[in-house]
Amino acid sequence: MRLSHSLLPTLKETPAEAQIASHRLMLRAGLVRQTAAGIYAWLPAGLRVLRRIEAIVREEQDAAGAQEVLMPTIQSADLWRQSGRYDAYGPEMLRLKDRHERDLLYGPTNEEMITDLMRQSVKSYRELPQILYHIQWKFRDEVRPRFGVMRGREFLMKDAYSFDLDRAGAVVSYRKMMLAYMRTFQRLGVQAIPMVADTGPIGGDLSHEFIILAPTGESQVYYDAAFETIDYSSDNFSIMSEPDLERFWTQMTTHYAATDDKHDAEAWQHVAEKREGRGIEVGHIFYFGTKYSKAMGLAVAGRDGVSVAPEMGSYGVGVSRLVGALIEAHHDEAGIIWPDSVAPFPAVILNLKVGDAACDAMCEDLYARFNGDALYDDRGERAGAKFADADLMGHPWQIVVGPRGAAAGKVELKRRATGEKVECSVDDAMAKVRG
RNA sequence: CGGGGCGUGGCGCAGCCUGGUAGCGCGCCUGUUUUGGGUACAGGAGGCCGCCGGUUCGAGUCCGGCCGCCCCGACCA
CATH class of the missing domain: 3.40.50.800 (Anticodon-binding domain)
Known part of the structure; x- marks a missing residue:
């Protein structure tokens, strides 16, 4: 790309609205421009970074056996009425009407839609397990968007959904996704730590959030330095090997890691090499069982012919947020320091x-x-x-x-x-x- | 959703209190100059002063309403 004829508008001065480093640098380096509160246009250099992150996320999802699909941004309210979330979701959901006064919404997530797609076609236990994902724009009408693309209303997310016959299978899917995530973040050049999380509105009983360390992070985090020495590459853990997944899982869950609200001062005492700092959430995974399959009537015939509701999980990575988060983790006084894996140009x-x-x-x-x-x-x-x-x-x-x-x-x-x-x-x- | 603040050339700001023909720095264009860490000089272009209404001979400035954006807090990929 020749800079003289490119839309790569660098700024000498910082726009007044930008407070944190990544937001300032994204504007100054000409990666994005804001078009409305929490909504951004991606300029050529910014888009290149976004695409490179996307590519790494995609490769690791594919390697874990997940299938890529692409679901629409606009969804029918009817689907959400079936799960009961149309009323439960609240004002964060952007609701709209078409010319026939039909209720639509701009998807904040896709559990309903993917469950609907599965129930239309999957009828037998023989077709499971499956993991589907897509990388698509989401909209959540945040009360207070801020920090540039880190907390925008419109954002690009990779969301995956797993379908298993039973809980044991779902746990394997969950661990696969966790490993895929650790590999993804490692390749992106950031140290991510999985931390036990509340399940929130998506529901379920097993959940982790992935936090990367950066001085301007939103929450205080504590973890064992042992995480920093683990190599997640395929040489160490085969994602298709259950014993490997077991070994991986043991490491992820035995080393201490906690966010502020779950911090256990007593357990923290026993951590040999302590790390603490600010963290930014860049991914979140959930196992929520049959919550959606039961509510929406997704069922497959089991070995004995009796229908069973598949066990589900969902797995999100904030792709556009990662652009900001990576800058938070990699910059100095003069500007951005891109990791080789995501730089717009080498x-x-x-x-x-x-x-x-x-x-x-x-x-x-x-x-x-x-x-x-x-x-x-x-x-x-x-x-x-x-x-x-x-x-x-x-x-x-x-x-x-x-x-x-x-x-x-x-x-x-x-x-x-x-x-x-x-x-x-x-x-x-x-x-x-x-x- | 509670609290605070800001809207004036592309960016950063002054002017508003005390109404009288819109200004500064950076950037942009032309020329000269300079040439390895944002050169200097000269000339020039560019503004519905967020929007609507009111007061007034006259509104960027005073009054009212609306819109947009930002920050702090509670909430989230």
């Missing part, structure tokens, strides 16, 4: 002297080698402005091309996270960035 090419034949040629060569997958700062700005914007936007690598180096066939390669700079050839720079 590198930004800084042409310090646009118009200088050697600089232009070297930059064009570099840009071509990236095949478009790099940001090329070809603006006629001064060097200082480009450095400042590059740090602000936070691409993992900065390839600096100036008249001095260009004449000698050298570029300067800077690693955003460490500030480390080396002078090297174009080939070496490419090799390092491609890592």
Whole structure:
């Protein structure tokens, strides 16, 4: 992407409404613009990050055996009347009417709809278990949206739903999803801790929320440092192996981890290496049994021919919230520091002297080698402005091309996270960035 | 939903108390200058002063209503 002709409006000053780091930086780095309270438009660079997070979430869901579907944002009120949640949900649900005065709603979640889809087609225990997910925009009419995309009214969520014949099967599904989540967060470059949670309006008796550590988090959390040393990759735990899932589950549940309201000072005493800090909730999973299957008449024939209501669970990840949360976890005074796995571009090419034949040629060569997958700062700005914007936007690598180096066939390669700079050839720079 | 605050060029703000032809910094455009961490100078473009109504010879400024947005608290992916 050539910066000179891109909608990537960086801001020198912070807009007055932005209070927390991620919100300020998302506006300043030109990732999003607000269009109404709690509703944001995603600009090119922001969308690239969102898509990359989505891709990792999707890969891990697929690896866990979940099937991707896409359900609509607008739902019929009738479905929600069947579960009893149309009246129970309250003003957070955005309700609308079509031209025929039919009651519709903009979905805040999809338990009803997925249950309806399953009951239409799944008739036998032989078809279970199944896990379905989609990545779709949700709307919850929050009383007080804030913190930019971290607490927006419209947000992108990955929500998955599991259907099992019995509780034992549901527990396996639950553990699979938990492992998929830990892998997802690990790949995203953040330390997430699963913590026992209240089940809330979704109901059920087993629930965990996934909290990542960031100084500006909303709640105080406590956990055992042992979590930090666990490698969740497939080499360590096969998601299809029940013994592995068991071993994984034991680790997740025996190490101490609790949010403020569930903190146990006595148990905390015995934790050898303590970690505490502020946390942001980026995911939440629930096992809620037959609550929806029974209410909505989802049943399959069991081995003995008697129909049984499947045991269900639901599993959410706040995809758009993660963009903000990742910035909260990875930034400094100068701007964002993207983890390699989600950066909008792996590198930004800084042409310090646009118009200088050697600089232009070297930059064009570099840009071509990236095949478009790099940001090329070809603006006629001064060097200082480009450095400042590059740090602000936070691409993992900065390839600096100036008249001095260009004449000698050298570029300067800077690693955003460490500030480390080396002078090297174009080939070496490419090799390092491609890592 | 309770409490507080703010709406003035793209961004950050002043002007309002005490009514009289809308201003500053940044950004943007043109030229000169500068050239490895937001250069300097000159010229220029850009504003329904959130909206509606009232008071007045005259309203950004005073009064009333409405709308939008932000912050603190209780609640949530």
